[in-house]
């Protein structure tokens with residue numbers, strides 16, 4: 001340890017003045033343009049008018065923009081400065097514990113007030129909605145990280161907020177509920193009796209644990225039914241991934257401070273926003289010719305990228321959204337109630353899907369007991385107790401370090417530690433009690449769920 005420590009610094013910090021002033025839009029550089037989102041009724045690409053009831057025009061513009069860089073408004077930068085730039089660490093103690101020859105770095109997004117990367121887009125979305133006259137936002141949340149981030153952003157910007165929280169997480173994470181309430185938002189378990197979508201699902205499955213797909217249906221229905229309300233999504237959409245790119249831009253500068261550049265960049269993927277946030281600015285370098293292995297980590301219980309189909313599918317269970325070209329497990333797929341609630345989504349961001357198809361990103365899937373073992377090893381060396389979602393990236397990192405050691409190579413690995421796990425102690429309790437089930441999605445259930453997309457248009 002003494003030798004490594006002498007050779008290396010632990011934290012790489014940027015001044016507030018180094019906060020990125022622009023978001024990076026990967027659409028400008030992608031070798032294959034992503035396919036358009038389609039209107040389910042006409043099969044034609046959706047236009048701004050179709051989206052206007054749900055989103056402010058500025059975000060609709062960002063969704064289709066091909067500008068490589070988009071300026072971050074001053075008001076958003078001011079709020080970002082409460083916690084950004086976030087630190088980048090060299091995981092010296094973890095390296096020592098596993099005896100790897102590789103260097104491991106991580107970007108830590110858990111220093112934001114809600115505890116994850118999610119406010120990077122929540123603040124921007126609340127800002128544009130307020131500027132265009134909306135007074136209320138509705139949204140879904142899985143693990144509760146996104147709901148708390150949007151509640152926080154709405155509180156600071158001055159909007160009302162309604163959160164539909166996936167029922168299993170609502171029960172597993174009562175403290176996230178309280179945090180959301182502390183920031184002034186209203187919260188209900190989903191499926192709820194407050195929307196037609198929720199009532200229909202409860203009618204068929206009274207004990208439904210909920211899913212992100214169901215909660216999205218409820219939040220979209222809420223926003224579509226009220227003039228004062230817009231819908232806010234915490235992942236998947238192009239503008240959400242765009243807002244997260246402050247992470248990777250900072251990390252590029254911090255790796256430079258460390259005198260290093262990653263051979264491997266790793267993140268966990270639910271809808272894909274934290275992964276994109278770190279990876280897209282590095283993919284810009286990869287597209288320009290640098291060699292980087294970019295790895296997306298997902299749960300074996302919800303293996304969207306590793307086993308899903310690339311197809312047009314709805315973003316929600318009740319088929320209220322447009323058709324999105326993405327890797328999907330089928331819009332009525334309800335993932336097993338694993339503890340990484342934020343990774344229980346049937347689809348993934350279209351930008352990430354296209355980059356996977358183009359061979360610029362690869363994916364791997366893990367079982368939850370292995371993921372928690374890696375989380376506990378990380379907590380015992382680096383000190384930070386990770387969110388179960390982020391622990392997938394830690395597990396992927398340990399696999400990458402092992403593979404490098406086996407190949408006799410020294411690699412530089414960078415991963416995104418997207419959030420802390422202080423509100424996930426119930427999950428850790430279950431892990432320590434040996435009560436976590438390892439679920440890999442079964443083939444029959446996958447075929448059944450994929451049946452739901454038969455008859456939808458096929459991507460070109």
Ligand SMILES: Cc1ncc(COP(=O)(O)O)c(C=O)c1O
Pocket residue numbers: 116117142143144145146234235236268269270271272273274275341342343387389390418419420
């Ligand atoms: C800490 C954390 N990491 C990752 C995710 C997954 O979302 P995304 O893939 O959009 O980053 C979530 C979602 O709730 C989360 O809370």
